[in-house]
Every structure is written in C-alpha cells, then in structure tokens.
Amino acid sequence: MHERAGTPATESDLIDVEALVRAYYEQTPDASVPEQRVAFGTSGHRGSSFSTSFNEHHILAITQAIVEYRTAQGITGPLFIGSDTHALSAPAQTTALDVLVGNGVRVLVDEFDDYVPTPALSHAILSWNNDPERRAEGEADGIVITPSHNPPQDGGFKYNPPHGGPADSDATSWIAARANELIAGGLRDVKQAEPSAVETYDFRTAYVADLANIIDFDAIRSAGVKIGADPLGGASVNYWAAIRDTYGLDLTVVNERVDPAWAFMTLDWDGKIRMDPSSPSAMASVLSHEGYDILTGNDADADRHGIVTPDGGLMNPNHYLAVAIEYLFAHRPEWRADAAIGKTLVSSSMIDRVAAALDRRLWEVPVGFKWFVPGLIDGSVGFGGEESAGASFLRFDGTAWTTDKDGILLCLLASEIRAVTGKSPSALYGELVERFGDPAYERKDAAATPAQKAALGKLTGDAISATELAGQPITAKLSHAPGNDAAIGGVKVETADAWFAARPSGTENVYKIYAESFKGAEHLAQVQEEAKRVVDAALGGE
Template structure:
C-alpha cells in the first residue's frame, strides 16, 4: 500500500474516500493531534474530509491547513505542536492521481517501519472508535503558508542563519540584485514567490494560478516540461529560473541562458556548498562532513563532494531514505537528482522553497548560475542505461545476485545491486511496477561505461527468469 513516497494512484481505483477514512483511523491510534493539508487537486477536498473524519472518529484532534505545499505541511507538524501530519497529494504525478503522505514532527516522512505499522492496523482492523462524547475536534489554520514565508525571510536575512547566506548590499533586501522567474506549474509553490519578493528580488511568475488539472504543463518539472521557463528567463533578462512540481517539494532550475540544470549537477552544487561551509573554518580535527544521495547518483557528485572535503553515503531511492540518513550525526545535506533537497539543520523534509532561496543566495554570491554549472565537469562522465524484460522480477534478481557474488567481493544491496569498480560502477534494480530489470552503468571513460554495461547485461541475460 505504502511506497517510498506514501500512497499514490488513480482516484477511484487505488485511492478513494474509504481508503482515506481508514488511514485516518489507523494514524489516530498513535496521535492525539494531527495537521491535515492538501495540494490543488480537485479530489483533495473529499479525501481530506475523509481523513479528518477517520481521525476524529477515533478521538484525535485535527488542524486543517487547507491548500498548502507539502514542505509547509511537513514543517507545520512541529510549528503547531502536532504529533503527525497527513498530506493529501500525489506530488508530481498526473492530475487523475492523488495520494496520502504521512509526516513526523521532525519534518521527516514516516519511515517504512512506521508505515508498516499503519498498514498492519489497517489489515487487521486494529483500530477503535472513540465514545460518542470523546470524538476529536477540528479547527482551521489559515496562516501556515505565511508562517513559512516569515520563517524563510528571517532565515535568509540573518547572518549565518541559512544554508547559503546571501550577501546583498542591504541587510533588509539581501537578494535585491537578483531577477528570478518562478514557474509554479499551477501548483502550491507560492511561498517561494512571496519569500523571494520579501527578500528584495525581482520576481516574475509563470502559471501561478492554482489549478489541479495542471493545464499549463505536466506537474513534474524537467527538461521536457519546462520549455516555457527556458524561453522566459533569457527573454526577461533574469538571473535564473526556478520550477516546482505540484506540491513544491521538488525544485529544479534554469540558467540565465535558459539552460536546464541537470539534477546531478544541481545536487553536486548544493552538496559542495554544504561540505565547504563545514570545512571553511580552521577547526582542526573536524570530521569530514557527509552527504546522503541515492544509489543511482552520478559519480560527479561523489567526486565533487570529495574535492570539497566531504564524503557521500548511498541510500535507497526515495526522499524518506535520504532524510533518514541525513538525520544522523555528521550529515550536512541530502538530495536526489529528481529535485528533492534536504538540509538537516533546517528540516528533514524536502523543502522546495528552502532550496529555491538557497540557490538564489548561491547565485547572488557567485553572480552566475551558468558559471557555477560550468564548474561541474559533467563531460568527464559517461552513463549508460538499459531495461531488460523478465518474467519474474524477484526470482531474476536472486539469480543475478548469486552470480554477481561469485564475481565481485563488495556488492551494495541497499536498493538493488550496486557494484563499484576502480573506474566506475553499475546498478541492477527491478522495476517497481513493470516486469523489467533496469541496469545503469557509469564511468569516467566511454569505453569503460560500455564495458560495465555489457558485463552487467550479460549477467542479467544469463540469469533472468523469463
């Protein structure tokens, strides 16, 4: 039921009001007060009502935030003293979908252990309704987004208060030299616009009208969906462009020339800055800072972080796993090339608004996002990817792992099978939804990448259960 990003699926098929009601009742078993919010999808109001009914029926008080971004909801759990948060959102999924994601007071999404417990209560019907006179109460909260704006403005206005402290001419307008185009994609990313404006930036918006049909572009922001932003940034003589997905937990960027910044490059820039900030003072025996990244991340990130005096730690794919790693001592940053960025000293939620302001501050200090991008030597890395059809994913992966262990000593199994060599790496992972095994290979030379892919493909072909 719960994937790495909560529950998601087509409304009326996999996601409906009965499911939302049941999830609310199951969450109520461990929470006295819960905040509930939703994104702009039209189906969200019914699902949020059902969640609230399930929570209150079991004696839990509910604070309704209305339509808010997912980062705002995640932060609101702590801000309003709640025990948990429930967001009704399908994030970057298409308009017919919706979903449910659960949050802890730390800003971290529910861990697999926590969602397993919720699912077990649902499966076993291990929930109890409260007596008629002990139902939970519901009240509305209408200032969550404005509180998020105020928090970000305060953070980026105070010396040493932010992940990337800006250095504008005026302490009251630290981003006054910047012009930014923000593509909201008809979603919930307005906090970014208001915070940039409050910090002195000149802000232009694209598709700022909330609309759960996502009529302007697909909800997921990437090089294929952001053509309007790529044209608008140079036309408006802006310094950079920023885009969010439907619930604004993701943030991606475009340079002043309209060039889309690849996710691995943006991850390398954020990770380098976080590692350098730790290593900049003369602190003697300060441990090397760590950065959490998923197993399919490019070598360019590890090489960049190592040059900055830090180390990368690999996690399974999914922001919940990034957050879990980043919560440990010594971690200064975590991110995914898909656009989820986590600064653990700020929050364990992927906060697209915080990422947008962090990038703006970085550009303010270094004058050009394009120059920063050029510093990341992506031409030195070659990536190869293929999908292989199989009949039985689990049996195929077991057989593939057995042969890999005969050939290689060290295999990382945190998410699929990752093998590192002296010159590169390859990863074999089963698809979560299709009868496929996916293989990725990367090296610092084209010939080596081809050889790694061929070697992995040979093992898959020999062991796939058709």
C-alpha cells in the same frame, strides 16, 4: 520519446475532473484484488479513483490505521494536515478530517485554506517538536495528501511521524496491513464525525519567515538576481509571492494558474501530463521564458526542484546536486566539521569526487529520502539528495530545517549561489567537469516478470559471477548501501570509472537500470548492455 513530448496539452489530453471526483466517492475497492489494495511505496499510497486504487474507502481506512498507529506509538500531540492541488487531494483531506475528528485527534489545518507544500508540513512538525513548551503538549506528526509529480488523475496519501520526514517501512507496512484489514471488514471499525471546527496553523508565514535562517537573502537582493519561479500549478504558488514580498526580491511568479487538469502543461517524455520539474519535456513552457538569471520550477507538492540558467538551460538534477554540495560545504562554516554528504546510491558519482575533494565523508544510502532523516536531525549529515531532484540541507547553524525534500529551498539556493559566486550553477558544474571529468548518466527499463522482480529485490552481490564490466575490473558488488548497510532492494556494481544499479519497479513489470560512466556515452552504452546481461544471468534468464 512520445512524438508530442514537450508540446502543449490539448483538450483530448485532459482528465474529466468531475468524473474523477465522482469516482472517488462511488467506486468501492475490493481488498482481494492486489491493484485495489493499500500499498505504501517510498512516498506513501498512490493511485487513481478511475482504477479504484485511490478512493474514499482507501482514505477512511488509511486514516483510521494512522490513528491507531500513532496511539500505539504514544503520539499524543497535534496532527498537521495539508494537501496539494491535485483534484483528489481536497476530497481526501475532507475524508481524513472526518476520521481524525471522529477519533478525537487534535488536527491543525491551514489557516487560509491554502495548499500546503510537503516541506512546509515537515517544517511545521519539526518546529512544534523542537519547542519545549509545545512538545510538552505532546509530539506532533502529520499527513501530506499528494502524489507529488504524478499525472492529474492520481492521488497520494503520506504519513510523516514526529521526526518530520517520510515514515519508515516498519510504520508504513503496519499502516497498510491494518488499512487493508479495515477495508476487508467493511470499514466497521472506522470512526467518523463531521468536523464542526478544527484548529488552524499558518504554514506559509511560519515557513517563509524562517527561510532567513537557511538562505542568504541579503546576498541575493544585493546582487540583484532576477528570478522567475514557476510552481507548475502546484502547492507553492502562494509561497513564492510571499517569499518575494518578505525579502524584497526581484522575483516574478511566471505562472500563477492552478488547474486540477493542468491544461497549461506541456506533455512529458511519454505523452502524459506530469509535473516533473527535472524533465525538459514537462518544463518546455518554463524554458520559453527569457531574461532571468535563475528560473525555477517545482512539482505539485514542491518537494522537487528544477533549475534553469541562461547559459545552460534546464540542469540535470545530478549536476545541480554536485554544485549545491560543493557550494554549501564551502559556505556554511557553522556546520559540524564531520557533517557528511548524503546521496542515494543511484545518484551521480560526481558527488563522490566532490566529497573526496572536500575531504568530507560520503554517506551513500538506498533510494528513499527517509534514510537521510536521522542524520539531518542530529546534524551529522549536512546535505541529503536524490537523483530525482529531491534534497534538503541544514540551517546556517547546523540544525535541521526539514526532514523531507524541499524543492523551494533548493530553488532559492540556486539564486544564492548565483549571487555569492557571480556564476550560474551551470557554469560551476562546467568547472567540476574540468576538474573531475564529464560523466554520462542514464536510466533505462528492462522487462521482468513478477517472479524476476521479486528475485532481483533479494539478490546479493555474491550472485553476480562477472568479474569485469565494460572492460574494467569490477571493484564492488553491493546489495547493501555502504552508508548504513541497509538493503538496497537490488544490486549495484562498480568499477573505477563506471557503475550500474538495478532495482525492480514497484508499479510495472520492469526493472530499472541506472548507469554512469566517466568514459563517455559510448562506454555508458556498453555498461548498460552488459548490465542487463549480468542481471539476467544472476536471475537465471540467460
């Protein structure tokens, strides 16, 4: 923990926005340098113009590659495009529009030149493709320009195909490879044209008006729930006011500032400015507000949520997911009787116990929200959530809402839970603890060479020779997720009361150890210690 974590940012912490944008246009990436190549992670390509990893050349190449990909896939409808409040997002959108128009793609931008949250863009894609008349004009897809909760100097670029969610690895691998070819070729095959006029779409009104089909606003309004919403300087800033006005809620936008340097933020755990609504350090200024029944935060593209209650403070994301699941499956009678509960395999096992009590199928998948997309579309998964504070769920009628994470939605759900149950989500989690136990959960990093990371990503459960973990027999050694048999890019080891999962980092020479124990903090520490030994032994380290 950095000594200044949770304290206000000072002038020395802030980026030079003008220099950052200047570097976007002036720096030229070298495709032979790994750190300067296009690389899609679980949430698109990310980088910074200062490190020549997110520059105009990258966006020209990625956009051209997306155009070629959608052509090869027969996608002929409009492409929705939107961006968040990061300083590099607006230049990147301008660059992308030049390429899209140059290739004759029909593009829809925000009608009011507003920021576009990730869930609003996903909602727009699904709304178009679910309308038979519009779909007859061709399937729609989209581009979201955001590095999510990353620091102010970063930029991000993500492609969402017609299913509305994050593109799968087949698509992103092809797009990245083609983009790097284009950069290496001096961008000769990139087509550009200055957009004289593009079509517009009212993302905000369409999204806000449709919320009545997924959130019980009558209950929230009748109960007089007092809500405070902090967009953390992100793309949801104008959406919260629209929600308040549309549904007559007692809702205050506690911070309306938009600043690409994020000078109003408190520093995260490592001393960096990071708009993570699940981090107590990043949310320190939000936690200072009093007098609200529910206080919420979102990250820069509003795909993550932070829930603050008067009796519990900032909720651990795992705790809130468990509460949301129990509430939703008891209050959404029109959902399919066999609709499953979706979780990533590094999310808390409290969810497993809630699912068992609800007699609902648990659908456990690898890290990445893309895995929930098919189930959300056909209604076979009622809720999909990640431990990193990202989730979405179905409408009242059991049809898809978004197929990307929706932080606004999960924040509103907290107010519905408070209104309908008369209890805060924190109090409801306390009741879950009384029924199922109190799990201790933590993620730590362990050093690993690039070769060890590569080996870990291909490791199988059979490579683990241990039979016990922290005094308990090992019941499962997984290298594929139980829900869909997809490779998890690491391993997960389980016992009756504990588990750990190890995955290589995509950006640092470390591997991540997620661990949880229902036997307390001391047992968790033992699990973590033995997990490192187990993994290192499997990798040949000791």
